Amino acid sequence: MATETLNNNTIPSFDFEKEMTRWNEFSNAINGPELSEGHTPRHAIWKKNKATLWHYPTVEKKYDVPVFIVYSLINRPTILDFAPGTSVIGGLVNSGYDVYLLDWGIAGYEDKDITLGDYVVDYIKKGVGRALRHSGADEVSVVGYCLGGTLAAMYAAIADEPIKNLVCAAVPIDYSVPAMPEKWAEGLKEGAFNIDRFIDVYGLIPPVYIEAMFRSITSPIYYSPYVTLLTRANDKRFVEKWRRMNQWTKGHVPLTGEAFRQISNDLMKENKLVKGEFTIRGNKVDLGKIKSNLLVVISKNDNLIPQGQSLPLMDLVSSEDKTHQLVEAGHASLALTGKLAGILNSWLCDRSNH
Amino acid sequence: MVDQKTFDPYDMFKKFSDQWEKQANDFIKGSSNNPEFVSYSRLTSDTQARYLEFFKKNQEFFANQWNVPTKADLSNVAKLAIQTEEKLDSLEEQLWKLQDSVDSSNKEMESITEVSRDIIKLVKQLKKEQTISKKELEEVKQLKSNLQEVKSELAEIHSLKEEILILKELMGKNIDTKAKQEQNLAVTSK
Helix, strand or coil: CHHHHHHHHHCCCCCHHHHHHHHHHHHHHHHCCCCCCCCCCCEEEEEECCEEEEEECCCCCCCCCCEEEECCCCCCHHHHHCCCCCCHHHHHHHHCCCEEEEECCCCCHHHCCCCHHHHHHHHHHHHHHHHHHHHCCCCEEEEEECHHHHHHHHHHHHCCCCEEEEEEECCCCCCCCCCCCHHHHHHHHCCCCCHHHHHHHHCEECHHHHHHHHHHHHCCCCCHHHHHHHHCCCCHHHHHHHHHHHHHHCCCCCEEHHHHHHHHHHHHHCCHHHHCCCEECCEECCHHHCCCEEEEEEECCCCCCCHHHHCCHHHHCCCCCEEEEEECCCCCHHHHCCHHHHHHHHHHHHHCCC | CCCCCCCCHHHHHHHHHHHHHHHHHHHHHHHHCCHHHHHHHHHHHHHHHHHHHHHHHHHHHHHHHCCCCCHHHHHHHHHHHHHHHHHHHHHHHHHHHHHHHHHHHHHHHHHHHHHHHHHHHHHHHHHHHHHHHHHHHHHHHHHHHHHHHHHHHHHHHHHHHHHHHHHHHHHHHHHHHHHHHHHHHHHHHC
16 A cells, blocks of 8 residues: 555656646757747947947936946856846846947958957957947946957057946956866867968858867766756746847857957967967057956856866966855856856946945 | 646647757767767868859859859959948048038137136226226326425415514514614603
């Protein structure tokens, strides 16, 4: 009798309808159309080549200093406005900040010669100038995420514009700390990979290679998210979140060959940014010239950017007001969960002329 | 026994998959973390690059023969469009600079107008004060001439007084002479 009860409680009965819904949802989530992106109201104030400078006006302005966000070059910035309630940009806008986002767009073959320096001078510098003009503000807070943080730091080092605050989240600065397997890193430094030839042939690094590169560093075999989706396919909220996440994860964009050449040769191989040898249009980028208030946000469980790559920025700058914050998150979940908005707001609120 | 968790085959499948994925990834990373893998990947990427170069050259050659634009031609056209956009951007920025300088000149003009308004006010006030001063000066002149008249009258009075004094003296002398003459007459008559 006892065994019978145990079996009744532990072995599930087969619910045909539930299983049909599960597999339908699973199939729709994988094969369905792309979900709409961008939840926070915005309008474009400047377009240059493929890039767009978006303005997210605040509902109730509380701070005079607007926030200018620079995202990575290898993925779409939709992660910063992921879903209502967990949007980093939405969080900042609701807290009373005017937000500007520099969306790089999708580079084409004609952009293959664009270097990191070009991105800094022709896009970020001009974009900040336009944001300042548009907002009528005297100063700006620059926030960089991932590789966007590296670009933001480079820009802050050469900027003429008044940068009051600089925030670098999940930022790679010191490439002497490898994120990839040890022997690969050694091979890269010793020139065992012929990256230059690869770049010369392709011109523009296709997104599939970008994805493969990051997969090889983080997780070469990657199917557990699909199993998770199958397990929770009856949970509509989860399925929608999963679809958005999957859309973003698969949404790698092409990287210009020259930018990739600089990342692999100047940054990863020779670590020029930390040594003060990285140049933009002939001028050395000295991170010591950064005097604005600095916040470095580091994710504890980041497989892509280890803590050791971000932390040295603290010692390289001349800022008097500088701090770093370790967050219990991963590389993407820092933005996905909207945690970053809270961190930014609590740090920026005292430094943005309330 | 009632709290016994229901067996969920998907949950078990997920746990198994996660474990397998982790082990497989660790195995791949471990087995590829060696110089041999690095040199093998260089070999494969070089081979791939060589074939791509070959295809690209052939493609360019045949496209040229058939008079068909290639990816490079299209990118050159796109670059021209980008350059035009950049020029428009720089023109817009120059217009902004011009607008800013016009705005600042307008502000300066406004401040100059305000200053000149103040100056006009001051000049008007000065004019008023000048007319008042003129009137006062005339009054002072009048006063001066009056005073001079008074002075001359006083001088006349002073000379009259002196004449009176002389007359007084003369009259005193006459009285004395008369008295002496009377005394002399009296003495002679005696």
